[in-house]
Amino acid sequence: MKSNAYRAIFFEKPDYIPMAFHINAACWHHYPQDWLVDQILKHPLLFPDYRPPKLPYTPVYSLCARRDEPYTDDFGCRWETTDDGITGTVVGHPLADWRAYAAYRFPDPERQMGIGPVDWAKEKESIDSAHERGEFVCRGLRHGHTFLQLSDIRGYSNLLFDMADDEPLLFDLIGKLEDFNHAIVRRYLELGADMISFPEDLGMQIGPMLSPEQFRRFIKPSYARMMRSCRDRGVPVHMHSDGDIRALADDIVDSGVAVINLQDLVNGIDWIRARFRGKLCVDLDIDRQKITVYGTPARIDELIRSEVEALATPQGGLSMIFGLYPGTPMENVAALMDAMERYMQWY
Template sequence: MWETPRDGMYPAVIRHALASWEAWPALRPPNPANGDGMHPLDWTAIAASVAAARRDGHLVWLSLPHGHTFLRLQDLRGYQNLVFDMADDEPRLAELIAMVEGFNAALMGRILDLQPDVVGIPEDLGMQHTPMLSPAQFRRYIKPSYQRLTEPCRRAGILIHEHCDGCVMDLAEDLVECGGNVLNLQDRVNGLDNIRRALKGRVAIDLDIDRQHVTMHGSARDIDDLIREPVEKLATPAGGLSLMYHAWYPTPARNIAAVCTAIERYCFPR
């Protein structure tokens, strides 16, 4: 069962299919031929869309579903149960991870058949101040799946875009080792100086602009500073930086306009 605090926002699971391991024998993965575990998929229509994009000279970008591994395990078990499983070396957890990875690998195979330019592997691993799991837990339980999923992309020369919300600097080196060419991470929770030290010049940075505080409640000057600083600290003449911004309710329209004005000023100077 899913619940969302507001229509249009991504929901959270409030009733977990595998809240008890007693349900494990009956658990079956979805069919990757017709869905990604969250939404129905029409692979024929996707192939037609890819062909049209390629014909028109556009970048072809396909993606695994958001929350494909760690969050999928959390959806199934619940967050507390999942981290307890990791701490307790629960033997059935390895079987569950294998099931989730097998489903994702089947999706990835279909994606690679379409020969995209970029493959996204979006997942949220962080909270406000720390990752949701320890680096040791990530390296033992999640990172190997990531690496196996991205290996076919690397062999095929396909770029990998890794989206990862929250404070994840403790995992930054591991995320690079998972094969990401582009890391999409958030600005204020990770810290621009931390991002610069760990990632600048190594991978392309797709910076997610704060939508919780400054752009929602700040002044036009605050917002201008928020956009200017990452351009000064993370951009290079060769590139390597992009900015993304999602406006969330109840951000006032004047602040959204201030974001757009600042992006035009610093990212597209005349």
């Protein structure tokens, strides 16, 4: 039997709208832990099979999200953060000077994911176990796999100058990066992942981080080749990007995307509805800048309801996700959980 997530993606009348509520690891030291656990337990539709940890609880922070522990990743990029659980910023770019390129070495996809080590035997066990439980399994590349990785390696300004100059070494760097990423995609396909994710932020608050022309020339070809490997196996592609990506949307979708995860208010619900409703599955990233932080619980309920009304169809094509980070008022966190559970049964 096809999973609810699959039916939502392919417009095959899911039983409910898939809703995900992600709690960033930093929240465990910014909110009262007993309150956070209580909210999770009150919302079993969002958190099925949840088992509370013993309190006090300290999550395992990702390697690039540890305060006072700078981390150098597999590409030689140096990360720093000021708060445990919050992904850091790259402050050291290994190829800030192209003269270092001759000695530069790429990571090994047999052992490394780009942001840390990988054990493919354990990945296989994880995927097989999830399938035994009847789960729809999504796996994929690390966040920031192509454009942002190039930016981390070279530095953002350097990268854009390289694009403007048609720097020959940039094309070589892109090709080697694609080979690395493509090896990971192929491995997850071989292991039986049901969907492959390509998470990468391309948007700013207003407009994209690179021009549509630069995206088409330097980034889209790699996207298209990697995504074609998924399509050839009948595996849907999930693409995530924060920010305003309206100017890039057509090219992103044209690369082979089946599910697009984009932010609601910065792109505009009316635009998202006109562009995607009933045509492509939208995994809507719920606002975490304005209404959910500064609005009332009633306004939050109205936001979720209006977005479901605008984008959902009885056939499917909509899922929604909220990422909780420190700073959202506690009453608004509860209101979000309530609203997401309430409106997931819209049809």
